[in-house]
Amino acid sequence: MSAPVDDELWSAIGDPTRRTLIDLLLAYGPGTATSLSTGLPLTRQAVSKHLAVLDRAGLVHAEPSGRERRYHVDEAQLARAAAQLASVGATWDARLRRIKRIAEAIERSRNNTEGE
Amino acid sequence: MSAPVDDELWSAIGDPTRRTLIDLLLAYGPGTATSLSTGLPLTRQAVSKHLAVLDRAGLVHAEPSGRERRYHVDEAQLARAAAQLASVGATWDARLRRIKRIAEAIERSRNNTEGE
DNA sequence: GCTGACATGCAACCAAAGGTTGCGAAAGGG
DNA sequence: CCCTTTCGCAACCTTTGGTTGCATGTCAGC
Helix, strand or coil: CCCCCCHHHHHHHHCHHHHHHHHHHHHHCCECHHHHHCCCCCCHHHHHHHHHHHHHCCCEEEEEECCEEEEEECHHHHHHHHHHHHHHHHHHHHHHHHHHHHHHHHHHHHHHHHCC | CCCCCCHHHHHHHHCHHHHHHHHHHHHHCCECHHHHHCCCCCCHHHHHHHHHHHHHCCCEEEEEECCEEEEEECHHHHHHHHHHHHHHHHHHHHHHHHHHHHHHHHHHHHHHHHCC
């Protein structure tokens, strides 16, 4: 019953820095490691490594253009990632709801027994 | 516009092992580091460390009982975590939808221009 | 065509996190 | 009372996120 999670995809979006990178790419459009690193408290190389991870997970793709490597978000894959987040969240939510129902049932049966 | 993410909470649920632990606690009820480690490819100490992280994030609470430390899930905090997952997912989803709308608008305007 | 400037990649190095083993201490059951 | 079980702590290893330094490759102007 646990949600079907692609671990590489999840670990890619599990890092807060990488989520920020995705946010930036979505907000301002395609960018390079250098352009993304300006404005972040990170060196270009660190950003580059994160982009490599995101690339391996298929969340972004690099498009070489002259001396630049322009990264853009893979919308389909990101949609998959969003679905996974929702999936795990929904699983937990469902379980909590079920536990609550059971707890309430126990509470009710105890009240019934007390009356005897 | 980016989703309001509590980084400690997120990093706690970002680890696949910790998600598994939460799943196990939800599925079989409260358990100890030892009971959880049996059936997982992990030593008791590794599980213990993860439980400590989850405890610091407020996702689980330890209830000492004799020589055991029984951990149970904090339902309210887990609900918060689930909400965060949904929130980030929804943010990305919304942005992707917006991008798609813009792309379609550009496509339409180009078709209009082509006709002239 | 050469030279300077800028974006990149690669390698070495460092700190934090996940994992292991080994040991000593406290609580329960015969 | 002793033996078992559960636990916490410390030392150690490996991976990962981050840095600096350097070599490479492309563009722009002279």
